[in-house]
Amino acid sequence: MSRQRAVVAVAVALLLVTAGCAGAGNDAAPSGGDAGAEMDAGGDAPQEAGSDGARSAEDGSAYAVADRQLIRTGEATIRVEHFGDASDEVRSIAGSYDGYVSDTEQRSREVGNETWTRGTVRFRVPAESFDDAFADATAVGEVEDSSTNTEDVTDQLVDVEARLTNLRAERDRLRELYEEANETEDVLAVQSELSATQEEIERLEAQQRQLEDRVAYATITVHIVEERPEGDSTEPQAWYDTGVVAAFLASVDGVGTALRAIAVGAAYVAPYLLAFGTPVVVGVVAVAKLVQRRGE
Structure with missing residues (x-):
């Protein structure tokens, strides 16, 4: 029953809001009708009066249509x-x-x-x-x-x-x-x-x-x-236009760079060879000795 009361309470709130909106709409409607009656008395068409009333209602909003945002x-x-x-x-x-x-x-x-x-x-x-x-x-x-x-x-x-x-x-x-x-x-x-x-x-x-x-x-x-x-x-210079001395010095620099690259690569590889290569070598030597003994 308590849950039912909760639902009823929420429903009442929504009904109140709906009633308020409807009341606001009804309040605006008579103004349009009054405007229509006044224009009828002046000899103008009722449809025009209704449209003028609607525009008047819009002009009363926070952002009037005439003042475009x-x-x-x-x-x-x-x-x-x-x-x-x-x-x-x-x-x-x-x-x-x-x-x-x-x-x-x-x-x-x-x-x-x-x-x-x-x-x-x-x-x-x-x-x-x-x-x-x-x-x-x-x-x-x-x-x-x-x-x-x-x-x-x-x-x-x-x-x-x-x-x-x-x-x-x-x-x-x-x-x-x-x-x-x-x-x-x-x-x-x-x-x-x-x-x-x-x-x-x-x-x-x-x-x-x-x-x-x-x-x-x-x-x-x-x-x-x-x-x-x-x-x-x-324009870039062709390779064969390079001087002999300059070409030799460039080659020397290239050799030096290659030797440095080999040395650095060896330094990187050495720990792996020691860590993984040593057991492999020991195992190969042991197997070789075992085979030799059996052959004897």
Whole structure:
């Protein structure tokens, strides 16, 4: 019976939440009807009145449809003469727009005796400064390619906010049931539902913060490519063009290297020969002596 009471308690909580949501929906419905009645009196079509009422309800949400929530991103590859100077300039541009550098990457390659560097600077600026900051960043060098992207996350934020409102209401009702529960099984059942609801609220709040942060601050990625040096263009010398003395000295060095390799190899092999070779030699000698005695 206690388990049944726990199930009933949880069911009551869910019913209360459902009733609250339905009540909120019913509260919104008469406003649309009143709007329709007023427009009928003015001679306009009832369908238009209903749609206007729906838009008014949407405008009352946390994120109005008229105020779209947009995530702006831009990416460009620029060619420069000096990577370090260009990287410092891009960083400076980020700071000039009250932004900050979020990620950097740098890679260096050698061509002949010269170094060739390329890398990436990713920074974020307030969304309203995106266009100006992107234009300044791409002006640092010669643009090879660039692109911008806009993602509308208004519906996602509206959906998250609506789900959070319902979950917070459910959490409040579960807390009330938790305070009123007397039986241990009832307490545990309500506590389990309350914990699951709180975890879902925290997950949605984190998602909401992440989306709002990406809306507030646009992201710009600049790939900086330093001009590649030409390197040594001298053609390699053929082996038979090498001088006699130089060839002899190179051969002597080769012999010395080979002798050192043999000596080092012998040093590595010697312990194994002593450890495993000695018993084998002793065994062979013993067998040979045994065979000799039998032959006599």
